[in-house]
Amino acid sequence: MLLLQSANEQHPKGLANSSDQVGRNFMKHLAAAIVGLSVKDNPSVFQKTLAINDYYWGEPGFDYPMGHVQLLGKVNHRMLALDVPKLAPTWALRAAAKRTVDWWLTGEDAPDPENRVRVEKGKISLHYQPNNMQAFKRLIQRWVKTVKEVDNQGAVLPVSWYFSKILPIGAIAHQVGTCRFGIDPTTCVLDLNCKTHDIDNLYVVDGSFFPSSAAVNPSLTIMANAMRVGDHLIERLT
Numbered sequence: 001m002l003l004l005q006s007a008n009e010q011h012p013k014g015l016a017n018s019s020d021q022v023g024r025n026f027m028k029h030l031a032a033a034i035v036g037l038s039v040k041d042n043p044s045v046f047q048k049t050l051a052i053n054d055y056y057w058g059e060p061g062f063d064y065p066m067g068h069v070q071l072l073g074k075v076n077h078r079m080l081a082l083d084v085p086k087l088a089p090t091w092a093l094r095a096a097a098k099r100t101v102d103w104w105l106t107g108e109d110a111p112d113p114e115n116r117v118r119v120e121k122g123k124i125s126l127h128y129q130p131n132n133m134q135a136f137k138r139l140i141q142r143w144v145k146t147v148k149e150v151d152n153q154g155a156v157l158p159v160s161w162y163f164s165k166i167l168p169i170g171a172i173a174h175q176v177g178t179c180r181f182g183i184d185p186t187t188c189v190l191d192l193n194c195k196t197h198d199i200d201n202l203y204v205v206d207g208s209f210f211p212s213s214a215a216v217n218p219s220l221t222i223m224a225n226a227m228r229v230g231d232h233l234i235e236r237l238t
């Protein structure tokens with residue numbers, strides 16, 4: 001946004017945007033939650049402790065990356081209420097929430113130049129069409145089957161937060177891309193040190209540098225990259 005909104009006479013399309021790539025290749029991960037209902041109580045408070053990449057590169061019979069599975073912070077009865085008929089009584093939701101095991105699934109959305117953030121006449125807009133859904137749906141089906149097999153109780157309710165009918169865009173947490181790095185100034189905003197190709201003293205070190213989104217949480221990579229760029233800056237300035 002800062003780059004696009006900083007357009008001036010020298011940079012009419014926005015800062016560092018001679019390539020028209022700023023804002024493009026927006027990615028946000030394909031995300032879904034699966035709530036597995038068990039007959040046993042789940043007393044977890046801080047549940048987010050396990051991650052599984054067994055299907056990251058595919059599975060027998062499917063040679064394409066499917067994505068990543070991790071435990072979700074514990075779902076409560078208020079969250080369950082969003083995805084069941086309105087008349088469901090609170091006592092039943094409380095009882096159910098005590099017995100759920102909750103999973104977060106992440107799939108990779110591939111970079112698409114038409115998935116982009118724009119600023120027009122001061123107004124921010126986002127165009128996003130999901131892609132790579134076949135592999136992600138397979139991951140969801142695979143994990144529901146796995147949870148059923150483990151628990152053997154059968155009651156599993158898949159909940160897709162990204163496809164929330166109320167606030168689909170509000171489900172974004174892992175936004176990356178829009179200033180991807182790479183060696184070609186005609187297709188990338190940043191060089192490999194995250195310096196803009198256009199402007200010698202302008203660096204971008206947030207999640208926008210990602211050229212692809214992978215299917216795991218982005219924060220540690222964002223931090224590691226920022227430290228790498230920090231080292232480069234120290235070297236350049238001393």
Ligand SMILES: Cc1cc2nc3c(=O)[nH]c(=O)nc-3n(C[C@H](O)[C@H](O)[C@H](O)COP(=O)(O)OP(=O)(O)OC[C@H]3O[C@@H](n4cnc5c(N)ncnc54)[C@H](O)[C@@H]3O)c2cc1C
Pocket residue numbers: 002172173174175205206207208217218219220222
């Ligand atoms: C609910 C939720 C859960 C998440 N869980 C995880 C997780 O478990 N693991 C994980 O890896 N990631 C997680 N993420 C994603 C992670 O938080 C982001 O990927 C990461 O913080 C992005 O870092 P960033 O530096 O790109 O942007 P941000 O951390 O969003 O930093 C952008 C900064 O820019 C500032 N800013 C914005 N506009 C301006 C302006 N005009 N002028 C000056 N400053 C401005 C903002 O205030 C902000 O401080 C989660 C995100 C959410 C929302």
